Amino acid sequence: MKPATYLLAGILALCSPLCTWTAANSDYREVRGSELGNVTNFSTFLLDRSSGMLYMGARDAIVAVDTANLSKFDQIVWDVPDEKKKACVAKGKTEADCNNYIRLLEFLGDGRIYACGTYAFDPQCAFVNISPFSLEEYEDGSVKMETGKGKCPFEPSQHYTAVMAGGILYTAATSNFLGTLFDISRAMGIEQERIRTERSINWLSDPEFVGSAFIEQDEKNNPEGEDDKIYFFFTEVAKEYDLYTKVKVPRVARVCKSDIGGMKTLQRRWTTFLKAQLVCEDRASGQRFNILTDIFTKQHQPGDPSSTFFYGIFTSQWETDEMSAVCVYSLEDITKVMDGPFKELKKSCENWMNPEPVPTPRPGQCLNAALKAEGFESSLKLPDKVLTFMRDHPLMENSVVSSPLLIRTGITYTKLAVTLTTVSKGNNKQSATVLHLGTDHGELHRVAIVGQNATLLQELTRFPASEPVNNILLYKGGVLVGSPHSLVQLPADGCSPYSTCEVCERARVLGCVWRQKEKVCDLAVTEPGEGVQPEAPVNQCGSRDDHCSPATVELHVVENLRVMLPCVQVSPRPCHWLHLPHRHTRRHHTDLEVHVTPKSLGTYKCLCEEGGREHPPCLRAAYHLTLEKPSTGSSAAVVGSRNYMVWYVVSFFLGAALALGVIRCVARQRRMKRGGGGHPLSASEKSRDLFPSSDTPQSPSSGSLFSEALPFAEKRNGTLNGHGGHIARQNCTHIYANSSGLKLQESSINLAEELDGLERMRLKGEEAGLGEGLGDMGGLEEDLAKMAVLRGAPLAKCEESSI
């Protein structure tokens, strides 16, 4: 061979790993805090959309990362002096909490960033020069700081929100060390204009602040001279219901940008603070989600502020299971409620019958051109009558109502972002919404909403299960997802995020098709004769089950077992179960718990109304329960229980004998020590104490169910493979007496969780390029062997479920 050939081969050999590396990494990148100068506890994100620099607030540090190359970073250290830390610890706080957690970063618009940190429970704000990246200092080299009270929380994990409006910071945060005072305030600008909320429970009652938005009027289209507004979203304790339990309510509040407070009444307080209740309720089931946990603001028509929508993640105070729902509210609906009647909070008989008349100009209204023409140029000019009414009526009578786009059980969403796309179906153009949802277990889920239909596209595990997603930012067709210890960058737009055949198949609702030859997910070309048409649309991925016609799962069970049959709901519409009528089932949301008796054997089908009532329901899951054949399973079970009885009897005597032995020994020693003066412990008394320890029945598990359950089981809670996933949260082990009076251990495995897990595993498999992922169960079984429930580990606490 010629040297040139060697050279060529060498170059190719060098290049190919390099090329595949860049290809594989062009759409997915990750950095951990340890690679960014050993920084931890990332909280707030601030993105400079023109330069692509991402600023992250962390513990004792601010990090700047180039989103074009995550390995390029810069860092500022801003920590707390040792004396101050000691003083903080002396006040009863933990050493870890007595650091400076940077919670607020906002551009000042003059080449500087305003940064606030908890600074050992004494919040401080500082100025960061962007170039060179550094903290502004006095001549003596000390950091230029000002108080951060009311801007940044005292406690590192406390909720707060802040928004920049026209170069002025508006915040909602606690303003004392104890965390008992809450203010929504204008936190910058002229001293006289730094106004805040009245400290009255009618205004704010134990709020947990969630988000805020600055909605600027369209400059070119504002004939009425309407004022710009700032919206705050939070959950607070309802004061309008006279109930014994503390009922939480999600709220939206609004203040006007030109508000500078009243002259006498409401001096240095908002004169425009109005709030309304948000309702996120599934009317079909009556489920109400009353705790708001995140909000995302989206203009449906970019550039048109009146097309603003707010997407919220909700959970429920009343549900015992983890649940999350997503509801969306339009700015228009919020405005309508704010323009509507006021709620009467002082419920005396008098004003119950005759509500106080609303004075003019309307309390809480932003000043517009018409009001200014009437002589109300500023809020200082407003009459006392208007201001006292405003002070006593901050809450609106009507609520802003929405029904969930999505409801999920067993999952806690922490953050969301929303992208919009247009799907063309023939000549019709339809808009589709993609929700990018972060979970408390380091996962990113994507859900497509087209019309009334919600489709779960993808569930990606991106961080260890101990790291909740705490930031999601959309930028340049990608998404930046943050946890307290890492940052990842993924594609978000178009079809490229759905990089395997099965996921692409699900993304068909977004107009994506899988091109088998190139192995890419691409936008379908709808014009005939142009481009590539989708090849063999169904089953091309080799997946066995089609949507709405899943294969029936055969389950071999033994009597008296409780089996949880999962039904994964992908749309907010209701699901129902079809089975022979008997009284041995119990619904857990969409899942069904079956107590196995001869009468409860047979077929179970879960049907969901995905396309509305006018469409036939979609079969989401089907199971067939049969008794384990006597020759193998149930005889084994009987043998098992007999063995168990023998073991029980033997262990009783062994335990008792051992106990007696120990007690004798102890008693003798004591007698010897005390010179024989003490009373020996009563053997019977002590053996009662010792008895339970030899009586924790760890009987062999009902093997047949477990062997069936194996393929479904995967991870939930607790890590299996170091990178996320978790073991069934309800690893319930029920112990109760059966008819024969013998103690028998029974287990109910929540297959829902585990099927769900299967889904995750499959997704993960696909991600890792394992193709179908389902075929290879070897490694999984090994992992399962480690699962607590299969080892018969300590009895888990479990929900009440009596028969």
Ligand SMILES: *[C@@H]1O[C@H](CO)[C@@H](O)[C@H](O)[C@H]1NC(C)=O
């Ligand atoms: C990172 O920080 C930890 C604790 O703060 C420390 O133990 C470790 O040595 C640091 N590692 C590097 C590379 O600086």
Ligand SMILES: *[C@@H]1O[C@H](CO)[C@@H](O)[C@H](O)[C@H]1NC(C)=O
């Ligand atoms: C990213 O930045 C690092 C550090 O500056 C540099 O070594 C690397 O070559 C850059 N990578 C790319 C793809 O530009």
Ligand SMILES: *[C@@H]1O[C@H](CO)[C@@H](O)[C@H](O)[C@H]1NC(C)=O
């Ligand atoms: C900071 O990170 C550590 C380590 O993961 C964690 O234990 C701690 O709770 C975090 N603190 C805050 C305030 O988030």
Ligand SMILES: *[C@@H]1O[C@H](CO)[C@@H](O)[C@H](O)[C@H]1NC(C)=O
């Ligand atoms: C919703 O789904 C149903 C069936 O699953 C389908 O018939 C209907 O066309 C879908 N609606 C939209 C708006 O995509």
